[in-house]
Amino acid sequence: MPPGYHGCYLRIDLSVGRAERVSLPDAVLRQYLGGSGLGAALLLEEGAAAADPLSPEAPLVFAFSPLVGSPLTTSAKFAVVSRSPLTGRFNDSLASSGFAIAGKRCGCDAIVIVGRADACSVLVVDDGEARLETADDVRGEACHVAEEKLRLRLGADFRIASIGPAGERAVRYATISHDGRHAGRGGSGTVLGSKNLKAIAVRGSQRCEWARPDELIELSRDLSRRSFGPATAKYRELGTATNLLTFNRFGTLPTRNFQSGTFEGAARLSPEQLDAGRARTRASCVACTIGCEHIYPLGDSGVRIEYESLFALGSLCGVSDGDAVLRATRRCDELGIDTISTGGTIAFAMECVERGLVDEPWLRFGSGDAVLKAIELIGAREGLGNLLAEGSRRAASAIGRGSIAFAPQVKGLEIPGYEPRALQTMALGFAVGARGADHNRSGAYEVDFSNKVNRRHATLESVGHAIETEDRAALMDSLILCKFLRGVFTDFYGESAAMLRAVTGWDVTGDELRETARRIVAAKRRINVLAGWTPEEDTLPDRFLDTPLRTDPGAVLTRERLQELVAEYHRQRGWHARGQ
Amino acid sequence: MYVEFLGIPRERVGLTELRVQACTLGELLGTLAARFPALTGLVAAEGFHPSIAANLNGDEFVRDPDTVLAEHDHLLILSADAGG
Numbered sequence: 001m002p003p004g005y006h007g008c009y010l011r012i013d014l015s016v017g018r019a020e021r022v023s024l025p026d027a028v029l030r031q032y033l034g035g036s037g038l039g040a041a042l043l044l045e046e047g048a049a050a051a052d053p054l055s056p057e058a059p060l061v062f063a064f065s066p067l068v069g070s071p072l073t074t075s076a077k078f079a080v081v082s083r084s085p086l087t088g089r090f091n092d093s094l095a096s097s098g099f100a101i102a103g104k105r106c107g108c109d110a111i112v113i114v115g116r117a118d119a120c121s122v123l124v125v126d127d128g129e130a131r132l133e134t135a136d137d138v139r140g141e142a143c144h145v146a147e148e149k150l151r152l153r154l155g156a157d158f159r160i161a162s163i164g165p166a167g168e169r170a171v172r173y174a175t176i177s178h179d180g181r182h183a184g185r186g187g188s189g190t191v192l193g194s195k196n197l198k199a200i201a202v203r204g205s206q207r208c209e210w211a212r213p214d215e216l217i218e219l220s221r222d223l224s225r226r227s228f229g230p231a232t233a234k235y236r237e238l239g240t241a242t243n244l245l246t247f248n249r250f251g252t253l254p255t256r257n258f259q260s261g262t263f264e265g266a267a268r269l270s271p272e273q274l275d276a277g278r279a280r281t282r283a284s285c286v287a288c289t290i291g292c293e294h295i296y297p298l299g300d301s302g303v304r305i306e307y308e309s310l311f312a313l314g315s316l317c318g319v320s321d322g323d324a325v326l327r328a329t330r331r332c333d334e335l336g337i338d339t340i341s342t343g344g345t346i347a348f349a350m351e352c353v354e355r356g357l358v359d360e361p362w363l364r365f366g367s368g369d370a371v372l373k374a375i376e377l378i379g380a381r382e383g384l385g386n387l388l389a390e391g392s393r394r395a396a397s398a399i400g401r402g403s404i405a406f407a408p409q410v411k412g413l414e415i416p417g418y419e420p421r422a423l424q425t426m427a428l429g430f431a432v433g434a435r436g437a438d439h440n441r442s443g444a445y446e447v448d449f450s451n452k453v454n455r456r457h458a459t460l461e462s463v464g465h466a467i468e469t470e471d472r473a474a475l476m477d478s479l480i481l482c483k484f485l486r487g488v489f490t491d492f493y494g495e496s497a498a499m500l501r502a503v504t505g506w507d508v509t510g511d512e513l514r515e516t517a518r519r520i521v522a523a524k525r526r527i528n529v530l531a532g533w534t535p536e537e538d539t540l541p542d543r544f545l546d547t548p549l550r551t552d553p554g555a556v557l558t559r560e561r562l563q564e565l566v567a568e569y570h571r572q573r574g575w576h577a578r579g580q
Numbered sequence: 581m582y583v584e585f586l587g588i589p590r591e592r593v594g595l596t597e598l599r600v601q602a603c604t605l606g607e608l609l610g611t612l613a614a615r616f617p618a619l620t621g622l623v624a625a626e627g628f629h630p631s632i633a634a635n636l637n638g639d640e641f642v643r644d645p646d647t648v649l650a651e652h653d654h655l656l657i658l659s660a661d662a663g664g
Contacts (some may be wrong), residue, residue, distance in 0.1 A: 230588075230621060230631040231630070231631045233588050233631065237588065237591060238587065242586075242587050242659070245586060246658055249586060249638075249656065250635075250638060251638070446661070449660065450641050450660075451643055486661075
């Protein structure tokens with residue numbers, strides 16, 4: 001077993017009440033590292049593609065990584081990996097903070113959960129020993145309340161990841177929350193809820209050794225020093241919320257369900273307007289020197305705001321009332337639902353109302369009260385909320401009458417805050433993403449906001465850039481390091497190899513890690529293929545094809561062009577015409 | 581020409597936009613660096629830090645200090661990491 005690893009995972013079968021340690025061969029660890037990569041390898045091992053995502057036999061993986069527990073800044077992260085109940089495809093969602101460190105100290109590199117508990121329970125993993133406890137006292141509680149109550153019950157040294165009421169009610173885009181952060185996309189919380197688990201609590205004392213501690217400490221110091229510099233200033237000083245005005249200025253801010261790229265109310269959602277002159281506070285995850293969290297005052301407490309929440313519950317729904325967006329974000333956090341999928345699905349329903357396809361006249365673009373009401377209905381799965389809890393693709397299937405053309409999703413996952421017609425390298429990244437449209441798995445928007453491409457007219461040259469950003473994301477999600485660090489690296493693969501050498505002692509090189517990244521992307525794709533993926537899924541909704549963006553007539557992405565880009569992507573990946 | 585600031589440059593400068601006379605990108609950046617000490621380390625006549633980007637008229641991203649600017653150009657200076 002290499003340093004940095006425990007060399008095993010803990011496999012817990014809730015149906016039979018058994019926990020066992022399963023060895024992880026060194027070769028698997030080196031090929032897939034940890035986080036998303038190791039999670040994908042374990043899903044393949046467990047035959048996850050054959051199981052319905054919400055069936056008892058479906059595995060849910062909490063994967064740690066070799067860098068967790070090291071002094072490297074931002075390394076306290078974990079990945080939750082499964083088939084998505086929203087997309088039916090591979091899903092990995094990441095979150096940060098003490099759960100990752102405590103989970104790894106349980107003496108395992110991952111926790112794999114299969115089966116289903118008899119009653120709503122809390123899975124307690126105490127130094128590697130697993131048991132179920134009742135969740136009666138936290139059933140129906142908001143994420144943060146459940147977390148706090150369980151900490152009081154179990155002890156302050158436990159770290160807890162919990163679902164909210166939405167996860168208990170099988171809303172298909174429920175999150176797993178820990179310490180105010182969320183493993184947010186694709187319905188990881190729905191899968192946990194389907195196993196009758198309200199939460200998982202971890203505590204441990206088993207530390208991993210490092211191969212070259214002096215070297216690792218020196219690398220960590222250097223990385224921390226650079227993390228204070230200009231490359232992370234935006235996250236530290238302003239937070240991602242500042243993106244909203246930038247995107248609006250470039251006409252790439254999705255507005256009213258992607259009907260427009262600019263929002264007349266954007267200024268009211270700027271950070272300066274949102275905090276209304278009251279002091280905004282900052283926070284950070286455990287073991288992070290960036291401190292990107294900006295907490296906006298709301299009532300007698302605060303709410304953490306990111307660009308994606310701001311766009312999805314703001315401009316996408318035509319809402320410029322900052323207070324309403326803050327309240328909506330906080331309510332999503334409490335219920336434990338992904339703000340992007342929530343906003344995307346509500347915005348889709350608003351357009352359906354506008355077109356006369358849905359008879360819910362209260363659900364109008366621009367109404368913050370309507371967004372708040374819709375969120376409550378979704379969390380409770382009541383009335384229209386029962387349909388919207390299924391996500392925009394399933395809702396469109398039920399509504400019919402061509403509404404799938406403007407359901408804002410790829411593979412069933414709602415599209416984040418980047419207008420694909422005006423950011424066409426990103427459009428490709430969305431179309432081919434293994435978990436659907438996602439900005440954390442493809443950072444191709446960076447290329448669009450550079451002089452490398454014409455963002456309104458993607459060419460085959462764009463494909464290599466999209467692959468490069470996807471590979472880099474796959475490696476960061478497997479090491480694991482926060483993507484907000486990405487700007488500090490001058491030689492990302494080489495520097496990553498140096499960190500990994502110091503932790504594991506492997507003679508790993510940057511070139512090897514490039515191959516590793518490609519292997520991990522291919523493993524995700526392999527799971528999708530086994531789960532029934534077809535090439536037709538690698539596309540965008542009709543809304544984005546052939547029709548210019550209303551607010552930017554030069555931004556046109558033809559169906560033929562996207563198909564060429566996707567085909568070239570498959571070719572460069574070494575996959576044949578069926579994308580395998 | 582008009583210069584508009586977004587993101588970190590806007591925060592450091594404390595302005596949304598201003599009018600500046602310059603024939604090239606390098607000349608413009610030099611003027612800004614001299615006028616706004618808060619931009620030190622981010623903007624200089626020789627170019628700008630990788631965390632900063634410049635866009636001409638909403639279309640083309642530019643980095644070359646020799647880029648020629650016209651009187652009616654509109655230059656946006658922003659944080660390069662535009663995503664979330």
